[in-house]
Amino acid sequence: MSWQLWALVSAVFTAATAVLARAGSAGAESDAAAFMRSVVILLALGAICLATGQWQALRNLTGRNLGLLGLSGLATAGSWACYFRALKTGGAAQVATLNKLSIVLVAVLGTTLLGERLSGVNWLGIGFVTLGAYLLTHRG
Structure with missing residues (x-):
């Protein structure tokens, strides 16, 4: 696979x-x-x-x-x-969503500590993940 x-x-x-x-x-x-x-x-x-x-x-x-x-x-x-x-x-959906902000942290740490490279589109995706986490956990 x-x-x-x-x-x-x-x-x-x-x-x-x-x-x-x-x-x-x-x-x-x-x-x-x-x-x-x-x-x-x-x-x-x-x-x-x-x-x-x-x-x-x-x-x-x-x-x-x-x-x-x-x-x-x-x-x-x-x-x-x-x-x-x-x-x-907390609810499972909210807890898991905030937990998945680890994606953002992995992107930052992967580029700074491991020398991985992300394109502009990749960083845009990281921004969307951040925005999505906010929207999924926002009470409104």
């Missing part, structure tokens, strides 16, 4: 994540709910690594890989803790 198709399938799973997390964490403590979700993720990805023969590839990760992935994991934990807290009182 192409990266575009994988990304679209990911979007479907991400949408399901928001709705199921909102429903599943109702009445639960947000950190406990996020922890249980993380346990399921750990087990599922472990099973995928075993099934696809990638378990052995874990040995090939360098110290740099492990350090950066560790920091990424900490960022994910922070993101999920905040996300689940937001879902306790």
